Amino acid sequence: EDKVVQSPLSLVVHEGDTVTLNCSYEVTNFRSLLWYKQEKKAPTFLFMLTSSGIEKKSGRLSSILDKKELFSILNITATQTGDSAVYLCAVDNNAGNMLTFGGGTRLMVKP
Amino acid sequence: DAGVIQSPRHEVTEMGQEVTLRCKPISGHNSLFWYRQTMMRGLELLIYFNNNVPIDDSGMPEDRFSAKMPNASFSTLKIQPSEPRDSAVYFCASSFERGLEAFFGQGTRLTVV
8 A cells, every 4th residue: 555654743943944844655656746735725736756866946945856765855944934834745656647645744833 | 727616615514414515627637536634634535537437436435425527627526424524624636637736626624513
């Protein structure tokens, strides 16, 4: 059975701090890994990673994938209160458009 | 495009009643997913459709749950009869066949009392 595990479960930091969120996975026929940010309602897409070692960046957020060790990290630098959310990691197992989600990391950024 | 549209946004119903959740995927997307999210279990895939055909419904909790996709622009998730443990946020998402960036609707918060 495919498995995606995120850590930590929750995290409280202060504005300006840098955080690293972790996602490890066990899937057959890995195709891609995706990061989502979920605030009040629907998850919104952040990154899709398919190749090891290539960092993807979007402003203060960046992510990288290690297909050998089967994990990904999401970094947020100079955190702001607006970064407070649940961050979800999902993996595509190449079985026809299905995603397996991790349990999420709840990030709270205090002023 | 307005994105994935779900209705209703909130539903409160009594145990035993039938509940129908609705979803309109993004035009042109041919994969549609129903997810359930709870604090205890996180985000769980219930069922997904490809080209209106149910491909995998192994995540559907039990026979009380059913989903249909009569055409490319509409899907329903029905719970009959509903139970308090069905209380959750139900998300619908859609994607292109070869792209895995699934776009989510705003969800329906279901409360069964």
